[in-house]
Amino acid sequence: MHYGMRFFIGxxxxxxxxxxxxxxxxxxxxxxxxxxxxxxxxxxxNSGMGDLDQTMxxxxxxxxxxPGVDKSALSVSxxxxxxxxxxxxxxxxxxxxxxxxxYRARYIELSKSxxxxxxxxxxxxxxxxxxxxxxxxGTLSVNISTDSGxxxxxSCMVSFRAPVxxxxxQHVFTHDEILSDKKCSVDMKVSSDKMQISSKECRALCGxxxxxxxxxxxx
Numbered sequence: 353m354h355y356g357m358r359f360f361i362g363x364x365x366x367x368x369x370x371x372x373x374x375x376x377x378x379x380x381x382x383x384x385x386x387x388x389x390x391x392x393x394x395x396x397x398n399s400g401m402g403d404l405d406q407t408m409x410x411x412x413x414x415x416x417x418x419p420g421v422d423k424s425a426l427s428v429s430x431x432x433x434x435x436x437x438x439x440x441x442x443x444x445x446x447x448x449x450x451x452x453x454x455y456r457a458r459y460i461e462l463s464k465s466x467x468x469x470x471x472x473x474x475x476x477x478x479x480x481x482x483x484x485x486x487x488x489x490g491t492l493s494v495n496i497s498t499d500s501g502x503x504x505x506x507s508c509m510v511s512f513r514a515p516v517x518x519x520x521x522q523h524v525f526t527h528d529e530i531l532s533d534k535k536c537s538v539d540m541k542v543s544s545d546k547m548q549i550s551s552k553e554c555r556a557l558c559g560x561x562x563x564x565x566x567x568x569x570x571x
Contacts, residue, residue: 378401378404378405379409380393382394388440388441389437389440389451392451400497407455407493408458411485437458460472460473469543471543472484473570475547477567479500479562479566481496486516489515493513494513504559504560506561508554508564510564520540522540523538537551539551539552546568547567549566551564
């Protein structure tokens with residue numbers, strides 16, 4: 353199965369016991385959306401499109417503000433990427449998958465000058481996937497989506513950003529993030545070829561049979 357499509361389908365089969373998070377809006381005003389690509393990015397709900405575009409906006413801004421960057425060259429390359437991105441065509445699902453591929457490739461291009469550990473990328477296992485993007489300040493943006501499959505279709509869906517300390521990342525969720533008094537925490541061991549995740553007290557993020565835990569390998 354195409355991983356972009358799997359990410360989309362994973363959102364659809366959320367069980368009633370799963371906690372669904374509102375998605376980020378894209379970086380532009382959706383009331384002004386005219387093209388098919390712009391409308392798909394504004395699709396909202398659990399599509400993940402808003403997060404995808406907002407992460408790009410934040411990453412580009414961070415790279416542009418980094419010391420020594422050639423702002424003119426960066427701007428030109430971003431405009432070229434936007435032209436290519438806007439060539440995504442077809443059904444909403446086809447455009448969505450095209451956009452995932454386009455954005456993921458651009459994340460890697462933007463971060464390659466400082467991402468020496470090569471942490472930016474798509475990592476998967478049998479139950480789900482994780483998108484990670486390293487920012488110039490050393491923080492890692494993480495988006496994890498997993499599902500347990502039939503018969504329950506319990507799912508986990510979580511996003512956070514936390515600093516990389518050596519080969520480790522830890523994030524402790526606040527009450528406002530998960531609407532739970534549990535001290536949910538996610539611990540990660542990170543490398544260029546795999547990400548190992550273990551969580552504690554994070555049932556509020558998942559259904560009964562789904563989990564964030566496991567080893568995710570680079571695609």
